[in-house]
Amino acid sequence: MPSFSRKKVRVLVVDDSSIVRKLVTEALSSDPGIEVVGTAVDPYMARDKIKELQPDVLTLDIEMPRMDGLTFLQLIMEHRPMPVIIMSSHTPRSSRTALEALRMGAVDVLSKPDGPYSFGDLGPQLIEMVKAAAGAKLRLPGMESADDAGPADATPAAKGPPLTISVTDQRAIILLGASTGGTEALSDVLRQLPCNLPPIVMVQHIPPHFSQAFAERLNKLCRIEVREAKDGDWLRPGLALLAPGNFHMVLHRVGERYRVRVTDGPMVWHQRPAVDPLFQSAADCAGSHAIAGVLTGMGKDGAEGLLRLRKEGATTFAQDEATSVVYGMPRVAWENGGAQRQLPLEKIADFLIRASISLPAPTPPPAPATSSTPDSA
Numbered sequence: 001m002p003s004f005s006r007k008k009v010r011v012l013v014v015d016d017s018s019i020v021r022k023l024v025t026e027a028l029s030s031d032p033g034i035e036v037v038g039t040a041v042d043p044y045m046a047r048d049k050i051k052e053l054q055p056d057v058l059t060l061d062i063e064m065p066r067m068d069g070l071t072f073l074q075l076i077m078e079h080r081p082m083p084v085i086i087m088s089s090h091t092p093r094s095s096r097t098a099l100e101a102l103r104m105g106a107v108d109v110l111s112k113p114d115g116p117y118s119f120g121d122l123g124p125q126l127i128e129m130v131k132a133a134a135g136a137k138l139r140l141p142g143m144e145s146a147d148d149a150g151p152a153d154a155t156p157a158a159k160g161p162p163l164t165i166s167v168t169d170q171r172a173i174i175l176l177g178a179s180t181g182g183t184e185a186l187s188d189v190l191r192q193l194p195c196n197l198p199p200i201v202m203v204q205h206i207p208p209h210f211s212q213a214f215a216e217r218l219n220k221l222c223r224i225e226v227r228e229a230k231d232g233d234w235l236r237p238g239l240a241l242l243a244p245g246n247f248h249m250v251l252h253r254v255g256e257r258y259r260v261r262v263t264d265g266p267m268v269w270h271q272r273p274a275v276d277p278l279f280q281s282a283a284d285c286a287g288s289h290a291i292a293g294v295l296t297g298m299g300k301d302g303a304e305g306l307l308r309l310r311k312e313g314a315t316t317f318a319q320d321e322a323t324s325v326v327y328g329m330p331r332v333a334w335e336n337g338g339a340q341r342q343l344p345l346e347k348i349a350d351f352l353i354r355a356s357i358s359l360p361a362p363t364p365p366p367a368p369a370t371s372s373t374p375d376s377a
Helices: 018-029 043-053 069-079 092-104 122-134 182-190 210-221 275-285 303-311 329-335 345-358
Strands: 009-014 034-040 057-061 084-088 108-111 173-178 200-204 225-228 239-242 248-254 257-263 290-294 315-319
Touching: 009 018, 009 043, 009 122, 018 034, 018 122, 034 043, 034 122, 043 057, 043 069, 057 069, 057 122, 069 084, 069 092, 084 092, 084 122, 092 108, 092 182, 092 210, 108 122, 173 182, 173 275, 182 200, 182 210, 182 345, 200 248, 200 275, 210 225, 210 239, 248 275, 275 290, 275 303, 290 303, 290 329, 290 345, 303 315, 303 329, 315 329, 315 345
Parallel strands: 009 034, 009 057, 057 084, 084 108, 173 200, 173 290, 200 239, 225 239, 290 315
Antiparallel strands: 248 257
């Protein structure tokens, strides 16, 4: 029988550091499904090599001589749209710039290696990112939603007027997981939510240090309060907690309330934070009081935990294929039965609101035992 080989993903590496170019090339070349077709030290050289080599995916440094990566990304998306993975350092300024790159259409972001000679655990992540990016749907200029609040430094005025709903289940909780394309998907959803929705806990596959900048950006754009989770944080209505980069987040119940634990346990599906640890813990302590969903992203993370949640009576969903940047995690969650339904991105916020209102009220505690002593009236 004839053998059929899948086309390799062709990658162009753009970075002014020769060490980073070497490390990225070595990491990607270790996978037989990827071919590094060239490297470039700046956007001008990259422009010529894009024309010559026709790569499928670009890895792009943010800070480069002659032209910064953000300006070059804008030109790419306007004139030759293609999947771009941002390679960024850990500085706060670089983190904010990388998030702006995601808003402008970059598919994903990966922090540069700390050590000068090894990619360590970042190699498998980069390989997965490149493969996912090759089939990703791009957010091109003009595709932003009508209520897009603009860049990451938007003012608090973007929060909009107060909007409240009536939630009867005091143990209700919302759980969201996302990966590739998730920063913009979560932003789209959270901006539409009222300020007293049940507490929200979120896992976005994101590098260390970037999660704080992402949470700060969301907090400026949303009616609800959004911040990076800290170990021991209590949950309350109107608060959304984002798992910090490089840490898992799990849920614990204390009486009728929830609090989170932040832990540096082993990676799950090559990710830390990962969605499954959060969902699995919520299945144990929240059960039918939970509303949980998997948004756009590569891989399988979240599907097993979502299935456990559904078996415990939770309301579950997955983002649909048409609106997912990468229909990986949602596909698995749908195919394994974890998701009860699929929803387009623009309908997820309304679904969360309606589900929060319709959750059954908690069973009232039993009445205290009456005293055997007759009333003295």
